[in-house]
Amino acid sequence: MEDETPVLEPGQLQRMLASLPTESGVYIMRDRSGAVLYVGKARNLRARVRSYFRRSGDNRPFVRRLGRLLHDIEVVLTPTEKDALVLERRLVQQLHPRFNVDLTDDKNFLSLLIGAGEFPRLVLARRRPRATGEHPAGRWYGPYTSSRQARQLLRLVQQAYGLRTCSDRRLAGRSRPCLLYQMGRCSAPCTGLIDQQEYAERVRQAQRFLRGRRREVLQALEQRMQQAAARLDFEVAARLRDRWQAARKALAQQAIVESNRGDVDVVALASQQEQALALIMQVRDGCLLGVTQLPFNLLQAPATDSLRQLLVQHYSSGADVPGRLLVDRLALVGGEGRHDLEALGLWLEQLRGRRVKVHSSTRGTAGRLLEMARRNAGQALQQRLEVQERGRERLLRLQQRLGLGRLPERIECVDLSTTGGRESVGAVSVLLRGQPRPQLYRHYRIRRSPLDDDLQMMREVVQRRLQRLQAEQKPLPDLLLLDGGRGHLRVVADLLAELGVEVELAAIAKGRARRRRGQQIHDEVYRPGRKNPWLVKAGHEELYLLAQARDEAHRFAIGHHRRLRGRGQLNTTLEQVAGVGPVLRRRLLDHFGSLERMSRATPAELLQVRGISARLAGRLQEFLAQQLVCPPGTGESVDRA
Structure with a gap:
C-alpha cells in the first residue's frame, strides 16, 4: 500500500510550480526514485501544471495519487504547441509513464494491407510490416477492433476485386489457378488470366472501396458493366456484375448517417x-x-x-x-x-x-x-462494466472453490514442450482479471535441468520466472498454475519454501477421459494439502478459466518449440553449404526463421540478407533444391501474439 504522506511540503511544491516557465512544452513528473509518473503537454506549462494543485481541491483520483507521489518536475520547451504534442507522444512511448494511458493491445487488432509491386497482395496483419520481404510497402487500412469485421471485409474485397492473397513465392511458382480462383475470390494473376493494367485498376477500386468511397465504386462498376454489354462482351459484363453485387451488398449493410456524404x-x-x-x-x-x-x-x-x-x-x-x-x-x-x-x-x-x-x-x-x-x-x-463484473464474480467463485487467500486477478500458468529431450522449452501465460494478456507471455529455454526430467525442468522455469519478477520489482502472480499433476505441485511447493516466496499454487492435468454420472471428465485440478482433485465439468466456469490459462501456455510453448526446432534444422543444413559461416548462418536464421521459409525464398529475397552475394544466393538455392521436403514439425515461425 502506498504511503499517504506527500513527498513534498506545501511550500516546496508552490516554489516548484512558481519556477515553471509560461511557454509551450512538455512536463515530466517523477517520484522520489526518479521513475516517471506522468508526461503531458501544455500551451502554458506553469498554468497547466498548477491546475492539478488548485487550493479549491481536485478530487480526481489521479490528482490525489499524484500529490502523494510527486517529487520533481522536468520541463522541455518547444517552439509550438503542435511540437509539444509530437514530443509528448514520443516520450510516452520511450518512458512508459505510470499514469499515462497506452494502447498496449493495439497490436492485437487486425488491419488490411494492400501491398506494392506488379500484382499487389491483399492480406490481414496485426502489425504494420516492414517494406521488405513478402510485404513491400503498401496501403494500410484499419485497425479493426472486431476481427470478424476485418475477415468479412477481406472476403468482400476478394469477391468484388479478386486480389490475390498468396505469397510472392507462390505467385511465381504456380502453373495453374488455385481453388480461390474457382470460388471467384481471386483473378489468378499467377497464370496470366489477368493483365497488369486490369489488375492495377482493380487495386485502385479496392483502395477507394476500403477508404469508404463505395458509391463511387458502384457507379464505376455499373458504367463498365453497361459498356461491356454494349460491346456484346457478356463474359466480362457478367464478372463485373458479380463484383457490383458484392460491393452493393457491403454498402447495404452500412447505415447512412450523414446526408451530405462527407468523411x-x-x-x-x-x-x-x-x-x-x-x-x-x-x-x-x-x-x-x-x-x-x-x-x-x-x-x-x-x-x-x-x-x-x-x-x-x-x-x-x-x-x-x-x-x-x-x-x-x-x-x-x-x-x-x-x-x-x-x-x-x-x-x-x-x-x-x-x-x-x-x-x-x-x-x-x-x-x-x-x-x-x-x-x-x-x-x-x-456492456464493458457488466463483462468485468461477471469476470470478477467468476474469480470470486474460483477463490472460494480453491480456498485461495486472495482474489486471483493475476493468474500465471507454466507449461513445458519437448520432443525426446531436444530443444526443451518452458512457457508462461498470463491472465489479468480473467483475460489473456499475450504481451506479458514469456518463454524459457531449459539450461540446467536434465532434459528427460520433467519435474526438474518445471522447477527451473518457475525459479527463473519468480527470480526475474523479483529482480524487476514486478508483481508476483496471485495464483501460479502448473501444467502437471501432484509431482509437479510437490516439487514447486518445495522450491517456494526454499526461496521464501508466498504464492498460491495449483496444478491442472488432463483427466483419463472417463465418464462419471453421465458427464465427460476433461481436466483435474490439484491443490497442496488436498487429497482429491477437483473435476472440471460443464458448468464449472471458474475451473474452465484454469483450463484456458493452461491452453494458452501450451499454445505458446509449442509455438516457441517449433521455431527452435526449425532453426536447429536450418542451422545443421546450412553447415553443409560452402561459404556460409557462423555469422551468415545467424543472419539467415534471423531473417527466415525456418528451413521451409528459406527453401521458398526467391534469389531477390536471399540477397536481402547482408553478406549474401548473387553467386552465393544461387549456390544456396541449388543446394536447397536438392534437399528433401522439410521434416514434419519444423513449420513456419509462430507469432507470439
Whole structure:
C-alpha cells in the first residue's frame, strides 16, 4: 500500500510550480526514485501544471495519487504547441509513464494491407510490416477492433476485386489457378488470366472501396458493366456484375448517417465510476464504416489528457485520417480544451498532408452524429462494466472453490514442450482479471535441468520466472498454475519454501477421459494439502478459466518449440553449404526463421540478407533444391501474439 504522506511540503511544491516557465512544452513528473509518473503537454506549462494543485481541491483520483507521489518536475520547451504534442507522444512511448494511458493491445487488432509491386497482395496483419520481404510497402487500412469485421471485409474485397492473397513465392511458382480462383475470390494473376493494367485498376477500386468511397465504386462498376454489354462482351459484363453485387451488398449493410456524404470521425466519451471509454465512429461517404472503442481508467490521468493521448496513438498507428474530426464538447471540459483541439488539428494535418478540421457542435447533422456517438459510447461502457463484473464474480467463485487467500486477478500458468529431450522449452501465460494478456507471455529455454526430467525442468522455469519478477520489482502472480499433476505441485511447493516466496499454487492435468454420472471428465485440478482433485465439468466456469490459462501456455510453448526446432534444422543444413559461416548462418536464421521459409525464398529475397552475394544466393538455392521436403514439425515461425 502506498504511503499517504506527500513527498513534498506545501511550500516546496508552490516554489516548484512558481519556477515553471509560461511557454509551450512538455512536463515530466517523477517520484522520489526518479521513475516517471506522468508526461503531458501544455500551451502554458506553469498554468497547466498548477491546475492539478488548485487550493479549491481536485478530487480526481489521479490528482490525489499524484500529490502523494510527486517529487520533481522536468520541463522541455518547444517552439509550438503542435511540437509539444509530437514530443509528448514520443516520450510516452520511450518512458512508459505510470499514469499515462497506452494502447498496449493495439497490436492485437487486425488491419488490411494492400501491398506494392506488379500484382499487389491483399492480406490481414496485426502489425504494420516492414517494406521488405513478402510485404513491400503498401496501403494500410484499419485497425479493426472486431476481427470478424476485418475477415468479412477481406472476403468482400476478394469477391468484388479478386486480389490475390498468396505469397510472392507462390505467385511465381504456380502453373495453374488455385481453388480461390474457382470460388471467384481471386483473378489468378499467377497464370496470366489477368493483365497488369486490369489488375492495377482493380487495386485502385479496392483502395477507394476500403477508404469508404463505395458509391463511387458502384457507379464505376455499373458504367463498365453497361459498356461491356454494349460491346456484346457478356463474359466480362457478367464478372463485373458479380463484383457490383458484392460491393452493393457491403454498402447495404452500412447505415447512412450523414446526408451530405462527407468523411468524418466522430469522437465521444463516456465515464462511469473509475472507468471511461472513448468511442470513434468512422463515417465515410455518409455511411457508418466502423466503430473503434478505446477504454481507459480514470485513475491514470485526467480524462481530457487521456483522450488526447489516445487519439494521437490511434491515428499514429495507421488509422485513416479524415478531413473532419468532430469531438464531443463534454470530452474537452477542463484541461486546455480549445488549445488541445487546435494542436491536434495541426498535427493531423501534418500526418494527412491536407487540411483537417477539428471542431465540436451541438446543432444540425453534427449534433445528431455526436448524440449518436454518445449513446453508443455509454452503451459500450455499460456492456464493458457488466463483462468485468461477471469476470470478477467468476474469480470470486474460483477463490472460494480453491480456498485461495486472495482474489486471483493475476493468474500465471507454466507449461513445458519437448520432443525426446531436444530443444526443451518452458512457457508462461498470463491472465489479468480473467483475460489473456499475450504481451506479458514469456518463454524459457531449459539450461540446467536434465532434459528427460520433467519435474526438474518445471522447477527451473518457475525459479527463473519468480527470480526475474523479483529482480524487476514486478508483481508476483496471485495464483501460479502448473501444467502437471501432484509431482509437479510437490516439487514447486518445495522450491517456494526454499526461496521464501508466498504464492498460491495449483496444478491442472488432463483427466483419463472417463465418464462419471453421465458427464465427460476433461481436466483435474490439484491443490497442496488436498487429497482429491477437483473435476472440471460443464458448468464449472471458474475451473474452465484454469483450463484456458493452461491452453494458452501450451499454445505458446509449442509455438516457441517449433521455431527452435526449425532453426536447429536450418542451422545443421546450412553447415553443409560452402561459404556460409557462423555469422551468415545467424543472419539467415534471423531473417527466415525456418528451413521451409528459406527453401521458398526467391534469389531477390536471399540477397536481402547482408553478406549474401548473387553467386552465393544461387549456390544456396541449388543446394536447397536438392534437399528433401522439410521434416514434419519444423513449420513456419509462430507469432507470439
